[in-house]
Every structure is written in C-alpha cells, then in structure tokens.
Amino acid sequence: MASRFQAAALVSSPMCSNAVAWSEENLVAVASGQCNPAKLFGPKGLIAIPDSQPFPIGVINKEDLAAGCMLPTCLSHDVHAVIRSISWSPLGLAPNAGCLLAVCTTKGVVKVYRSPFSEYSSAWVEVMDISEMLLTYFAKVRYKRPTFLLKKIQAGLEQEDSDYEPITPVKIKSKDRRQSKVRLISAEQYASRSALLSSLVVCWSPMLDSKSGRRCCILAAGAKSGMVSFWRVHEPQCYSITQGNDPPVASLIGVIEAHSSWITAISFSKFVCDGSPQPLLATGSSDGSVKLWRVYPDDLLKSTEDEHVSFSLLKEPINVVSGPSSVLSLLVPDSSPHKILLAVGKGSGSVEILTYDTSIETLDVSDSHYAHDQIVTGLAWAYDGKCLYSCNQDDSLRSWIKKGNSLHEVPLPSNILGVKMSNDVPNVSDACFGIAISPANLAIAVVRVFDANLLNPMYQARQQKAVVEFFWVGGQKLQDAVDENFPGFPNMDLVNWGHNILWSLNQYTRHLDKPLVIWDIISALSTFSKSEANYVKQLLVTWLMSSLGFECGPSFGNVLPHVYACLSDLTSRQLHLLNVITRHVVLKEVKFNVEEHASEKEEPGLWIKLLEVCEKHIRERLVGCTFSATLNGGWEHAGLAQMRLWVVKNDNMVKDYVKRLASKVKKIEKRNLAETEERCSCCSAGVQFEDTEVAFCERDEKHKLTRCAVSMVVCPLSPLWFCVSCNRRVSNLAPRDAFYIGQIPSSICAQER
Incomplete structure (x- = not known):
C-alpha cells in the first residue's frame, strides 16, 4: 500500500458509498455521520445535521402497520439523521463565488449549504431545503406520480412513449412552509408518498451557459420511488463576501421515472454534440439497472411555466440480473470525445466498464472485473480516462489502467515527495467508504473506518472513528514508452x-x-x-x-x-x-x-x-x-x-x-x-493616480490607500477580495472573459475594424 502524505481523524464513521467529495475550490467534504467540509491547509467547517420530523404525508391505522408495504418503514430505527450522500456544485454558484454543498440524510432530506462568511464561524449556512420544496410540489399535484413526456432512443430509433401524460412543473421558493394537512390514508398511499419524498442520492451537473450570459447548474436528487427530480439553480448576478445578497433559489424543472427501484447512484458529465457542450447523465438502481440519459440544455434553461422535453434515454446497458449498482463514474475523454466511459461498481465487488460510441451508436461492455470481495464504495476516473481508482468495504484501494475495454491492475505509485502525516492518526482501518480525485488529478482522498478492536480503548476508540487519507498519485505510470x-x-x-x-x-x-x-x-x-x-x-x-x-x-x-x-x-x-x-x-x-x-x-x-x-x-x-x-x-x-x-x-x-x-x-x-478625480476614504482629500496598486492623498499626513488590482480605483473601507497568489486586494472582480481570451480577444478585433 502506498504511504499517505496527510491524514485527518474523524469523530464519527461514514455510513454510505462516495462519502468524500473534492470541490473545484479545493475543499474536501466528508460524510462522517455529520458532514465536515475541510480546507486542506486552513480552518475546518462543520454542518450539524438536525433531527427532522417525518414528512406530513398522512397517518394510517395501527392495524395497517402489518402491511407488507410498510415493512421498510417499520424496520427503520434511525433515531438521528446522518449523511447518506454529498455533492459539490461547480465553482461560482455560491453567493461568495464559491461552491454549494448538497447534503442528503438517512431521513431522505436534501438541503443545500454555503460556507460561512465570518472568519470566526465554522458552521455552514443552509440556503435551500429541497425536500421542503418537493413536498410542496407533490402536495399541489396530490401525490400523483410525475409523468413528464420523455423521448426514448433505442436501437437507433426515436419514438415517443404514449403512456406518459405531461404535467407542468412549478417554481417553488425555498422558504415555503409544508402545506399538507395530516389526514388518514391507506398503507399503500403512505408507502408510495414516502418513497416519492425519500431521497437517497444527490449530484450536481456541470455549469450550463445560457444565451443571456447568466449560467446555471442542475441538482439531481434520486429517490426510493425510482424517480429523479431536477432543480435549476442560477449563478448569482453579483458576488459578495458579506451576507447582504439574496440566497440562491431553486426551480423544479422536471421529474422522471428513471427506474422501477431505488436510485442508488447518479453521475454527470459533459460531451460535445454538434459543436455545443451538453450534459450527460447516468443513473443506477438497486435492481442493478443502469441508464444513460441525454440532457437538452436549451430546454433546461427555459422557463418552467412551459413544458419541455429535457431528457431522453440514450441507452440502458445493464439488465437487472447483474446485481445492485452501488457507485457510478461517468466521463467523456478529451482524446476520444465521441466515446462515453461509464464505470459501474456493484454490490458484489465487481467493476464493469461500458463504452458507448456516439458516432456509430454502439455499446461495448467489458467483462466483469471482480476487483474486490465486498461492495464497491468508490470509483474515480483520472487522467482523461486512462486510469481508474476504486475502493470498497473490505478496506482495499486499487488503481487500474484502461487498455481498450479492459482494466489492468497496477500498483499505487510510491510517495517520493515524502510522508507528512501526523503521528496521532493510527493506521488500523478495516473499510473504505469513498474516493475523490483532486482538481489536477495528482492526489486522491480516501475515507476509511477504523477497526475498533485495534484502537486503544482509553482514548483512541472514544475520539477517533474514521480517517480521511490523502495519497499522491502524480507518479502513476500511464505509458510504456520513455x-x-x-x-x-x-x-x-x-x-x-x-x-x-x-x-x-x-x-x-x-x-x-x-x-x-x-x-x-x-x-x-x-x-x-x-x-x-x-x-x-x-x-x-x-x-x-x-x-x-x-x-x-x-x-x-x-x-x-x-x-x-x-x-x-x-x-x-x-x-x-x-x-x-x-x-x-x-x-x-x-x-x-x-x-x-x-x-x-x-x-x-x-x-x-x-x-x-x-x-x-x-x-x-x-x-x-x-x-x-x-x-x-x-x-x-x-x-x-x-x-x-x-x-x-x-x-x-x-x-x-x-x-x-x-x-x-x-x-x-x-x-x-x-470621474477622474478621486477622494481619500479617510479624510476626503484628493487623490492623484500615480500607481496601479497604492495611492496617497494630498494632505500632509498622506494616508496610504489600496488601489483595486482590477479596476485601479481607490478601494473603499468595506471588505475586499484578497488574492492569495499575488497578495493583492480588489473591490471589483475581473470580467470572466478576461481569463478566456487569447492574444487579442475577438471583440477587440471587431471593435478595431
């Protein structure tokens, strides 16, 4: 086993697959009973999951508790809610230009959080309650199963399923109260409503560009009913590091019946079709089925007051006899943009690789690789699909090189950068519960649960239940040639x-x-x-x-x-x-x-x-x-x-x-x-423009002022953005286009002509 270069102990154990996620702003979130987003070299944050009341969907007679459909509810003994699934949004969706974190609990509740603005606070702030809005929606439609019109594409033929009746989605504000009145219902009604509202897994899509210039992102939530609900969240019109701006608002844009059993895994990616990027969706179920969905971004960006066909079934590659699907990892490689790679982890411990060629509409399924002895709990593609990392509940972490449609196991690279881990974190784990890859693919994070029998009962067993470990994988050998x-x-x-x-x-x-x-x-x-x-x-x-x-x-x-x-x-x-x-x-x-x-x-x-x-x-x-x-x-x-x-x-x-x-x-x-003339924010004296970074007022004491590194104006006294790279401060953020241009932007060339 390769040596870890950093490790952090957790006070509670994870209880789900994919229990770790690495964000685009270099934050690592761990679903360890309570969710701990932690900056690798900075202050830690905490999301405390409060106990939630059951959904007010109705009550049943006492004798109906013996009904078969009520068995899962009666056998559930979770007193306190813990984390079941976590997912980071793309960068720029939070009010402070950071990432939002979606959290799904064992009670089926989905909420969205942002980081605290105060440096003296570690508690993350709730900005949306998706379950509250979903309850309001289903109460409005009287718990009818959503039947949005879908397009099914199978065997190269495009056809419409006439069994679906379209209904219009609604836009719901996150602060709406639960509107359902408690009433007596049958056991079947209770089980059906509970399955509709009990979410199991969440996943954010890549950022979508709109013609208006304001981008948005889609949050998918899979439920026990086999339904997947989709929520659109727009990028803020302006960013701030104070709490004065409005919180994000989610709009329900669609609900599809993806599977006939529990949704256990969701994965998004992006591929290019006809020259424009489009989201791609993969869903997995407890009955073993896996489906690929094509997402139409133009329809997702339209108003929810109209009906739109936003999703179509691209392929259903796996049947129900192959065992439950535990984790998915979807990728469209840059080297082969017409090929879609889907890694599927199974409850049996096997890993399957599916390659869908969009140019000829063919699907290649690799033989099952029995990579592990127990359920696969984590999969992560790296290096443009050349490498795959996997982990499972038997405490094994493995790396694979993809050659053709086959996987070949290779050892994890050694840590030639040196070991930096602290000595107070033991190395006595007995199970892995997730794996995540760093933004540049040079490091991975793995969550492990400690073996209680090997811990010191006096202090370790009380204070340390699990650990998140970090490994360097930049030395992974991907090619044979020198x-x-x-x-x-x-x-x-x-x-x-x-x-x-x-x-x-x-x-x-x-x-x-x-x-x-x-x-x-x-x-x-x-x-x-x-x-x-x-x-x-x-x-x-x-x-x-x-x-x-x-x-x-x-x-x-x-x-x-x-x-x-x-x-x-x-x-x-x-x-x-x-x-x-x-x-x-x-x-x-x-x-x-x-x-x-x-x-x-x-x-x-x-x-x-x-x-x-x-x-x-x-x-x-x-x-x-x-x-x-x-x-x-x-x-x-x-x-x-x-x-x-x-x-x-x-x-x-x-x-x-x-x-x-x-x-x-x-x-x-x-x-x-x-106006060219500027005034000192301390004494109102005049300020001349002499330097791009500092300024001095014209009074005798000459107050030293900071100029915005972007706009060159004298910065106000209010909180400023700080760049940790160049140690400069700005009051106005640079336009996004300034980071994308080449030698001379096309707009400038057009202006010159």
Whole structure:
C-alpha cells in the first residue's frame, strides 16, 4: 500500500458509498455521520445535521402497520439523521463565488449549504431545503406520480412513449412552509408518498451557459420511488463576501421515472454534440439497472411555466440480473470525445466498464472485473480516462489502467515527495467508504473506518472513528514508452510525475471553463524544487516551449530571454498559470526586486523580469477587454478613467490597439464615465493616480490607500477580495472573459475594424 502524505481523524464513521467529495475550490467534504467540509491547509467547517420530523404525508391505522408495504418503514430505527450522500456544485454558484454543498440524510432530506462568511464561524449556512420544496410540489399535484413526456432512443430509433401524460412543473421558493394537512390514508398511499419524498442520492451537473450570459447548474436528487427530480439553480448576478445578497433559489424543472427501484447512484458529465457542450447523465438502481440519459440544455434553461422535453434515454446497458449498482463514474475523454466511459461498481465487488460510441451508436461492455470481495464504495476516473481508482468495504484501494475495454491492475505509485502525516492518526482501518480525485488529478482522498478492536480503548476508540487519507498519485505510470521530454533522468518516478504534471497544465489551457485550482501542482513542484531543482527547471522549460509551439527549445540558460519576446503569443490562461508558478515555486524565497541581484543574467533576476513582463501582458489584456466591452455596450466598468491614465503613463509599452480603444472610450459622453478625480476614504482629500496598486492623498499626513488590482480605483473601507497568489486586494472582480481570451480577444478585433 502506498504511504499517505496527510491524514485527518474523524469523530464519527461514514455510513454510505462516495462519502468524500473534492470541490473545484479545493475543499474536501466528508460524510462522517455529520458532514465536515475541510480546507486542506486552513480552518475546518462543520454542518450539524438536525433531527427532522417525518414528512406530513398522512397517518394510517395501527392495524395497517402489518402491511407488507410498510415493512421498510417499520424496520427503520434511525433515531438521528446522518449523511447518506454529498455533492459539490461547480465553482461560482455560491453567493461568495464559491461552491454549494448538497447534503442528503438517512431521513431522505436534501438541503443545500454555503460556507460561512465570518472568519470566526465554522458552521455552514443552509440556503435551500429541497425536500421542503418537493413536498410542496407533490402536495399541489396530490401525490400523483410525475409523468413528464420523455423521448426514448433505442436501437437507433426515436419514438415517443404514449403512456406518459405531461404535467407542468412549478417554481417553488425555498422558504415555503409544508402545506399538507395530516389526514388518514391507506398503507399503500403512505408507502408510495414516502418513497416519492425519500431521497437517497444527490449530484450536481456541470455549469450550463445560457444565451443571456447568466449560467446555471442542475441538482439531481434520486429517490426510493425510482424517480429523479431536477432543480435549476442560477449563478448569482453579483458576488459578495458579506451576507447582504439574496440566497440562491431553486426551480423544479422536471421529474422522471428513471427506474422501477431505488436510485442508488447518479453521475454527470459533459460531451460535445454538434459543436455545443451538453450534459450527460447516468443513473443506477438497486435492481442493478443502469441508464444513460441525454440532457437538452436549451430546454433546461427555459422557463418552467412551459413544458419541455429535457431528457431522453440514450441507452440502458445493464439488465437487472447483474446485481445492485452501488457507485457510478461517468466521463467523456478529451482524446476520444465521441466515446462515453461509464464505470459501474456493484454490490458484489465487481467493476464493469461500458463504452458507448456516439458516432456509430454502439455499446461495448467489458467483462466483469471482480476487483474486490465486498461492495464497491468508490470509483474515480483520472487522467482523461486512462486510469481508474476504486475502493470498497473490505478496506482495499486499487488503481487500474484502461487498455481498450479492459482494466489492468497496477500498483499505487510510491510517495517520493515524502510522508507528512501526523503521528496521532493510527493506521488500523478495516473499510473504505469513498474516493475523490483532486482538481489536477495528482492526489486522491480516501475515507476509511477504523477497526475498533485495534484502537486503544482509553482514548483512541472514544475520539477517533474514521480517517480521511490523502495519497499522491502524480507518479502513476500511464505509458510504456520513455518520455523524451526528460532526458537524463533515470528515475522513472520523476519521468511519470513530469508527464502527469504537463498533462494537468495542458488541461487548464485547453478547457478555459476549468477553474484555475492548482494546489496539487504547486505543492508537488515546490517539494521537488528542494531536492530536484534541475528537474523542475526542465519541466517548466518543456511546458513553456510546448505552449509557444516549439517541439524542442533552447537550453535553460537561453530559454527565458526567448520567452520574453513570445509572451504575447500565450493565452491569458497560460499567462496566469505562468504567473502563479513563478511566484509560488521558482521565486518563493526571493524578494521581487530585480535591483537586489547583481545582474539580470542571474537566474532569479531573469525569472523576476519574466514575472513583470507576464503581469504587464495580463493587465494590458484586461484593460483592452474592458474598453472593448464598454464600447460595445456590454457594461459600464468602474475605473475607466484610471485605465485611460494608465495607458497614457505607459505609452511607450502599451500596444497600439489598446491606445486606439482608449481614445475611443475618451470620446464617450462624460456622464457615462467614472470621474477622474478621486477622494481619500479617510479624510476626503484628493487623490492623484500615480500607481496601479497604492495611492496617497494630498494632505500632509498622506494616508496610504489600496488601489483595486482590477479596476485601479481607490478601494473603499468595506471588505475586499484578497488574492492569495499575488497578495493583492480588489473591490471589483475581473470580467470572466478576461481569463478566456487569447492574444487579442475577438471583440477587440471587431471593435478595431
């Protein structure tokens, strides 16, 4: 077994599969009885699950308790609700631009939480009660089984099922009270209503783009009835780090009868059809059936007052005789965008791989891999579908390489970065309950339950029930051939690490919608730089030269001056990656002052100059993008006057197209532009624009003020956003388009013409 590099003890044990989830903002949530979202190197958070009352769906006669349909309810002895399923939303859905966390309990209740805004609070805040809204909906339709019109696509034929009668979904506010009155009903009615409302699993979809520019996300909740309900949550119109803005609102957009038994697993992915990205959905049931669903984003984005066909059955690949489905992992590889990969974990311990080719509409099912002896509790694809990690209830964690449609087990990579775990966490686990992959695929998190018989009964057994462990997997060998990018390094672990780090960096540059969360890349490179400095330099040179389109670049001593002249050819995402890596890896221990070095030929001086040139290009593109959007009527951005002054002060280094845009912006009517004159927030004295980061008022004491790193305006005294990468503060966030543009954005080119 590979050694873990970090571990954190949990005070209670998980009770479900997929008990750990890794968010796009580098938060790890663990369903350990009570849910503990924890930042890897920061303060921890806690969601305390309160006891909930049964759904007010009615009462039955005492003698009806002996009915067969009431057996599951009568056998349930859960006194306190614990976590059954958790799922992170994409980044940007929370009011503070972070992620929302959906939580499903053993009582069938689904709620959504956001992180606390206060630094002195660890309790996460509830923003939505999905079960409350679902109860209101079913009470309104008198608990009729939802029968939305569906399209079924089977054997290449498209047909409509006439047995379905469409009903109109409703939009419900999260603060609505339960409206059902308690009344006497039959045992069958009680069991049916309870199954409709008892959720078992939750899952967020990828972010969906709308023509209006406001994005949204879909939360799916699977129930005991075999139904899956879908809830649309829009991205906030503005972000804030205070509690003044409105909480998110969910809209019920559809309920489909996906299976005839309990929904046990849901997984989302995204694939490209006819040039546009579309969500893809996989559902699994306790009867063993697994289905692939195609999702129509245009219909999901429309108003819920109309009827829309948002889902169609793409394929039902597994029949009911193959055993219960415990976990699913869905992926559409970049290397084969026409193929859909679905890993299915079974209650028997087997893992099955299904490959659906959308170009020829064929499905290949691999032979069952009896990977484990007990129920599979976690599956996670990594490295674009080349690698699969699995864990199960017999405490085994395994890695697999996909070759064709078959899985081949390979050992977990050794931890050549060193072991950093604390000594107070024992290594006596006896069961795994979930696995999650880091944003850059270089690390995994696994939840394990301790063997109580091996713990010290005096203190360990009382305080430690489980553990979340972190393993480095950046050294996973994915190819047999020797990588020519790292000549002279006989250590194959370093070669594998280099290949995987380059793959991760390229993923961020190819997928502009992927949040730039590179904690694992920075941590790995920083550790390597202490013992393998030449290796890190060679890795960065290889990445820079490949980004610039050179198959083989010059030596390290000559590459940086060569890169200076080519930075304008890099995309904004590549510039941001270069900025962060330079600051936190290469120059982590160096002061950012070229004059402190004897000559620019010294290595730190060259890297500092590279950083300065890189930031100049980033700011120039931000200014140009802001000017262009203003001229096109996109928005009236704060700081236009300051940006024009910056162009004037840097006339010798700013590109001509930015100068021309600044001249056009100056001609706009004065009432539509921010005033050039600024006032000190402390004494109301005048402030002149002299620097992009700091400002001084004109009084004798000269109050030092902070300028917004984005808009260049003097920051107010209210709470500000802080960048942990460059240690700057902003009062206005940069537009999203500024992170996606290439050399010159198309909008600027159009404005120039």
